[in-house]
Amino acid sequence: MIGNTEKSEVKVDEQKNYVEVKKLTKKFDTIIAVNDVDLTIKKGEIFALLGSSGCGKSTLLRMLAGLETPTSGHVFIDGKEMGSIPPFKRPVNMMFQSYALFPHMTVEQNVAFGLKQDKVPKNQIRDKVSEVLKLVEMSPYAKRKSHQLSGGQMQRVALARILVKSPKLLLLDEPMAALDKKLRTQMQIELVDILEKVGATCIMVTHDQEEAMTMACRIAVMDQGYIIQIGPPSEVYEFPNCRFCAEFIGSVNLIEGKVKDINAETVLIESSIHENNLEIAKTGDCTIGMEVSVALRPEKISVSRDKPEGSVNWVKGKVEDIIYLGGSSTYYVRLPSGKKIIAMQANLKRTIHERPTWEEEIYLSWLSQSGVILTS
Amino acid sequence: MRAKLENTLKKIIPRGRSIVIAIPFAWMILFFLIPFAFVLKISFAELQLAIPPFTALTKLIEESLHIKLNLGNYLFLLQDPLYINAYISSVKFAFVSTMLCLLIGYPMAYAISKSSPNIRNILLMLIVLPSWTEFLIRIYAWIGILKNNGILNNFLLWLGVIDEPLVILNTNIAVYIGIVYGYLPFMILPLYTNLTKHDDTLLEAAYDLGCPPWKSFLTITLPLSFAGIVAGCMLVFIPAVGEFVIPELLGGSETLMIGKVLWQEFFNNRDWPVASAVAIIMLIILAVPLAIFHHFQAKETL
């Protein structure tokens, strides 16, 4: 598997459910850390479990590794039930948040450790270790001990240590948490490159939405032990299925309202922010009279000094605050109803005079496809 | 009982683990817990001139088992003021010495934890060193110092502070000196471990918020070191209650400590049942401090 760069192998195998999690639950005394979780992961996929701390994502990962015993439910890897197979016999390897390099061994010995446990012949161990160290660009540091490495180097060794075993499933627990911010972005891309190069199937845990979106093919958002939404990053961002997801990933304006009428392609919603009904593209099921929220991303709202022509969805408000971020500016706009709306606008013009300013009355408008109706 | 225990263990944990747990646990149960059962048993026995010097509790008379519990030893202890006074004065000795250790040990532990890392290691080593030196020897050292014609008296006479030697050895003062001296390291070590874990920025934040250093100490450092204080106090108090070597070597005829009483009952009077009863009552007195110690031990490792 190492060094196998053929494109056909890299592709996500759409047919096969390589990893299957069924009704997995873990209770610690009275706390339910993981609650009835179902997941399927395809071969070659990089999958992210995203959630705030204590949402159960690490417990789920540890159950896949065999480090925690599930209270109930099943885990299948490549069609085989994991049941009570202990961690040291599972075809699964984990990269720990602290990297957990063995402090009394060199980089080389760390990487060889897993192969030694499998009783791989010595000369093969040597070849495989040097191959994988080359892959992660750590060959010059083979004789060093872990305290002589920088954070980024430790991460590479930790990765090499599990890659060399060619596990069926790689588990990454907060892979970037121990690195500083600048290094993080660089390593995210490098890590994905390496994982794709060897065609590894991988589940990572993170609390950082940017990291999940940069690295993963699909994301599962977790909260209080439940998986709330699963989908590719763009889907989770553009079409959140509930208020929690919308608020957890990126920033969002939530406008409360009531369904007034349902047309062929749009839904009319009565809200307190404007006398006109909002017109939002129809997604999912909603019935007339239902209380709903409309989720609207700030960057999908356009800001203008003149009343927008031909737009159904518009409101007027006063600029209360402006945050200048260079490439864009964020406007905090107070509507007459008292509601505050956040809008983001790319700074296409250079001077301040060409952009709205404090206390100015402006118009906010958006397309009907920009909003998402949330029923829960 | 062993089989039952093993069965229960087997039920709740995987087998490999239970074997691992069983090895040291079995040793400690056999050689630390079960012995207390024998102490309890023999405390209800009667003294007799034989080997071993006590009567059996159980007898088979006409195929029925008779158990004879003799409460005489306990009645004897509770009626003789010597024993009651010995218990009371042991607790007093231990309590006062513990407080003295705390008064001396806390500032020392605090100073060590605040010194620069290089010096800190050396200072800490110098605290550990006496606790690795034989206790008996360190107590013995005080005899030569406190004697009537000892070094302290000679020094004070030479200075002219006193005209005739002070009688210190074989008094209660000498016992206090001995206990404080002997147990001081056991007070300092847990306190240091606790204090060194404190985040210095807490104090800086307090100063920044306008709290003067002495007040910051009282409102921040002291409450945070509570667990260390309790651990240190228990490490001194509990063994000091049963102390034998110090009252034996430094104390006088007025010094009454229960550890010494137990020793005399056992070795001099060869009255094993009474010695056992003395030990059982001492254990009852120490039950609460022991429980506190274990409660805090869970939080505070030494």
Next chain:
Amino acid sequence: MRRKLSHRLILFLSIGYAFLYLPIIILIVYSFNESRLVTVWAGFSTKWYGELLKDQGILDAVWMSLRIAFLTAWVATFLGAIAGQVMARFGRFRFHSGFASTITAPLVMPEVITGLSLLLLFVSMETMIGWPEGRGMLTIWISHVTFATAFVAVIVSSRLREMDISIEEAAMDLGAHPFKVFFVITIPIIMPALISGWLLSFTLSMDSLVITSFVAGPASTTLPMKVFSSVRMGVSPKINAVATFIVLFATVIVVTSSVMTIRQDKKKQREIQAAMKENLGK
């Protein structure tokens, strides 16, 4: 940032250390006294050391103590290492707190109680099953292992609590059986704690007086018992000479192990700094 120690604290610290060390220093100084009277200085002499080496009783006691201490140290370290592992790592089993209490109780239990209870156990066992036969080295050794194990367990468990548990999990994840993890990963990492546990067990065994007096037979006299019986007779320069050896012994052990740890820490610090510099240079 650490503030400089105030003068008051430095003064207090000095007095504290003087209190701890003056008696020991005086003890050593007077072991070189010519006179039999310990308190009157009559000139430098090493004659008491000569007398000490001629005293067969003391030498026998030393030999007895050394043998017991050596045997105690190995077994206590073995049992204590496992017990420490259980205390620090086996978090979820029903008797956990009972286990921890049982292991650590000997730390504080008054020695007269432990000594008496062990003796009564040995006597009762002998009448019931005929073992252990009489009292001597075996019973002393068992007693010493019992309390030394408690100390080793505490040292090991506190070291393990500092250690990142995911290191052991990683080894298991990479295919090592838990027993193998313990031997290949845990033991090498906690080796310094095991060494100091071994040394402490050895010293504790060498020093034990009260418990040993209870469980020793007539034929087995250890060094502390010998010293104690002489001390009861009064102060003598010969005892000072013995004490000097004991202090020297403890000093060598403690200083060597401290220096070793300090050196290792410094070396590691230097290597970390070198690695950091190199990374910045890139």
